[in-house]
Amino acid sequence: MKNLERSECGSRPGPKRKSVRVARTRIGKGVFARRSYPASAMVGEITGKIVDDADYGSDYCFDIGDGLYLEPVPPFRFVNHCCEPNCEFDYHQYSDQPGEEPRKRVYLFALRDIKKGEELSIDYNWSTTYAIPCRCQAPSCRGWVVSQDSIDELVQQ
Numbered sequence: 545m546k547n548l549e550r551s552e553c554g555s556r557p558g559p560k561r562k563s564v565r566v567a568r569t570r571i572g573k574g575v576f577a578r579r580s581y582p583a584s585a586m587v588g589e590i591t592g593k594i595v596d597d598a599d600y601g602s603d604y605c606f607d608i609g610d611g612l613y614l615e616p617v618p619p620f621r622f623v624n625h626c627c628e629p630n631c632e633f634d635y636h637q638y639s640d641q642p643g644e645e646p647r648k649r650v651y652l653f654a655l656r657d658i659k660k661g662e663e664l665s666i667d668y669n670w671s672t673t674y675a676i677p678c679r680c681q682a683p684s685c686r687g688w689v690v691s692q693d694s695i696d697e698l699v700q701q
């Protein structure tokens with residue numbers, strides 16, 4: 545998992561209204577920015593059901609560490625993979641109320657400046673077990689929806 549220390553995340557980010565919209569793409573649904581975002585901005589909270597099962601797996605779930613997965617609800621359920629993504633997800637522990645047990649919350653962050661109307665994408669970083677051919681059309685497309693660390697292993701098979 546990536547760098548979890550983000551200075552802009554010192555306090556729990558507030559809700560963002562209408563930050564994104566879901567629309568059709570050539571490969572199904574996708575998520576599009578309704579406004580521009582500067583690099584490293586928080587685009588929104590990825591909400592959903594947290595599944596406490598290390599063997600869990602789905603096409604949409606986010607691995608949030610400690611054997612936990614987040615099965616997201618829309619809109620962020622529909623963020624597509626790209627080998628040159630413009631976003632990444634990250635998670636932090638926050639309490640809903642002071643004194644309450646903190647729980648994991650997952651957020652989508654811009655990796656670079658994003659223009660209004662751009663499709664948002666992340667690198668799914670799947671293991672070879674889940675690899676499927678990639679159709680992202682990025683110049684550096686790995687050809688498979690699989691993590692950079694696993695691509696050599698996959699190509700040798």
Ligand SMILES: [Zn+2]
Nearest residue numbers: 627678680685
């Ligand atoms: Zn690709």
